[in-house]
Amino acid sequence: MKQFLSFIKKEFYHVFRDKKTLLMLFGLPIIEIVLFGFALTNEIKNSKIVVCDYSQDEASQLLTQKIESNYNFTVEKNLLSHNEIENSFKQGDIKLAIVFPSNFQQSLFHENIAQIQIIADASDPNTAYTLTNYMKQIILDYQRSILPKGAIPMQIQSEMKMLYNPELKASINFVPGVMALILTLICVMMTSVSIVREKELGTMEILLVSPSNPIMIIIAKAIPYLVVSIINLIIILLLSVFLLDMPIHGSIILLFAESILLIITALSLGLLISNSTANQQSAMLISLMGMLLPTMMFTGFMFPIENMPIPLQVISNLVPAKWYYTIVKSIMVQGLGFAAIWKETLVLIGMTVFLLTVSIKKFKIRLS
Amino acid sequence: MNNIVIQTNGLTKKFGDFTAVNEITFDVQAGEIFGFLGANGAGKTTAMRMLCGLSQPTSGKATIAGCDIYTQTEKIKKNIGYMSQKFSLYEDLTVIENIRFFAGIYGLSDIEIKEKSNILLHKLGLETSKKKLVGSLPLGWKQKLAFSVAVIHEPSIVFLDEPTGGVDPITRRQFWDLIYEASDNGITVFVTTHYMDEAEYCSRLSMMVDGEIKALNSPTNLKDQFHADSMDEVFYELARGAKRKAD
């Protein structure tokens, strides 16, 4: 045990004396979250819109109120005619225009179908899509609220065709994505690099020619990065709650438990990489190429997996971060409990056991 | 024929409040084999870097092949060759590729490169191995090849940093044959070594201790001066008094 503690102490010295790497370890997640936070939320929050209401009835006014009460939208102006819309856009600031046709309420309640036109400034397509999606959500909510029990469903048709664009459904998707990315990247890269560094230095030779157990060496290596990752996790969560106003709906303990599971998966993967590389550069390169790209591509927070060709969808199942991403989204956004994510958790556990077994089996007790 | 190729006057290099090289003054004549000796951390490497134009001195003067080491570093680099135990050639290039590459960066023309590389390969007996990777050659051959490449552009001075470390005794002597040959051709050789028998092969030796040159003379005169039978004793006598321990 004393041996083990001494190992861990040594690993902490390594981590905390390498100031540049340390800065990167903690700087990266902060920068990503903050950048995104400002880039996206400020863009979307308090977006100014205009409303052109030809109907001027109870239903259209209620919906307008509902829109206005949403923190994403501020109704700038009520326009009298369609023709003013383009002018408003040209003057800038306006992100969306909503047009209620005349007889909106009547169509809705009598014909069970009504139309709304949403016009977006698509010069910034991402924002446009996000906002129209929000708008659609509000309209749907309204639709539900006015639906009497047992009645025939009424429909409000938004005239704009909604492009399927889940990556920008909400900025909250980004936080789980960053969590998955950062945790995988740090753990895989740092573990592999730190083990390979010992090989390069020649200290691995001495460690091997000592009574210390190789498994102990490995676990001791992993612990500082586990700690660093958990600190990172806390930073990300704090930033997302306080800076991005994204509350955690589910259990925090469950969230941490699942995160630690992912960290262990990533550490095992890092170990596997370190077994088959001889120098720090290649360890770094393999970790970056092998982790960064697949994690960004196949996790689902940047590119929708559902839109990918089937072979890629199959491949995406091999990426641990994908499962973690689903888990985190369920916990953080939907506030679901373990019952909803046990399948994904099981997949992650399976991956961890597999990777850990292979990498410990492959760990060389001798020089190659 | 007193043709001075290296001249330093009070050359000093400080790192913060640490004086790595402290006012060294010496001359090296053309064609000399100048041994630059000293204990680990005595300041040899720092001094050598300044002379090669890789590091700016803190104070003092020096000219290398007539060029000032403050202002004409680019010109110096054209006039010197450099070889060290640590870096010499690219292991993953073949013999001939290495020769072409290094001859190329010194601006030799294609015809010159072809001519010189043939002479060089013939001299080293490497004609049949010219397409082998340098990494696959025995250490001794690598070092001989590295030296020949370092002088391929006929520099006026060649700097050798522990060129024979770990080389077998026969190859080590063959290596010195190459040094003699270069010296006979008028190339000044500036060499560091840990082998004291090699110190004897030098025309003159300087002994650096704690950043200063404590002795400078021919091997025979140094032994007389310190009443020693071998260079080992001279070195031991001088370096034993060293106070500095850091590199």
Place this chain on the structure above:
Amino acid sequence: MKDVVLQNIVKTYGTDESCAVDNVSFSVEKGELFGLIGPDGAGKTSIFRMLTTLLLPNSGSAQVCGYDIVKDYTSIRNIVGYMPGKFSLYQDLTIEENLSFFATIFNTTIKENYNLIRDIYEQIEPFKDRRAGNLSGGMKQKLALCCALIHKPEVLFLDEPTTGVDAVSRKEFWEMLARLKKEGITILVSTPYMDEASLCENIALIQSGKILDINTPSGIISSYPNQLYAVKATHMSRLLHDLQSFTNTNSCFSFGEFHHISLQEDSEKQIQTLHSYLQQAKHTNIQIQAIVPSIEDCFIERMRNE
């Protein structure tokens, strides 16, 4: 009792047909200071790595303290000390942190075996809070030795401990080894410096994976086949050429301020012939004297015969 025994050890790497270690056998007595002398690439490191259980031999067998290097590797790892060729301590840890780390992983403390390392450690103790990366070559080497000794190993393997180290530090290092030997530790040391051979009790000369000779240093010297002469004149490089082209020359190599020459046919008369040959070649201040060969002379001789 023999602490280290090697029988017909062969090691090749990858598809390379040439052997890094070619059928090597030798043994080292308990408490002996044994030197493996040869240039880089001779196979010294491979032999050490096999004995420290870091590499598996292709064939042959070896034991350290009676334990087999393949089967009983865990037992061997408990009782040997190993200092690899490269400086292999943690550059970002201080002297003290390095030492106590290595003490702990060997299940011991600095205190427990302090008397063993005291002489060495006292020299670096004033700098114990300095990081290993900021130490001079000689100090790094002392620290590495302390770390290899901290668990009081029965056999100590030192792979090229003096490479790149200046003559003074080398001398100090060998003095330290002589003191350790008195503690009863078996020491195997490898070095490319032939002059260090005389400080060992037994040496093996090794070149291209093959053992050229194993003997005591004086045994190796006395088995030198010829009488050796040191020759000196004013113009040494011309002298070397002339000596090499002398018809009766067997071998001729420069050695510091002299050239060492052995003759095919050796007699008082032949020496006189050599002298007059050199005079005819207009050499001045000619000195010829009979000398006892050094280990390096013997090494060169063995290499020539391979």
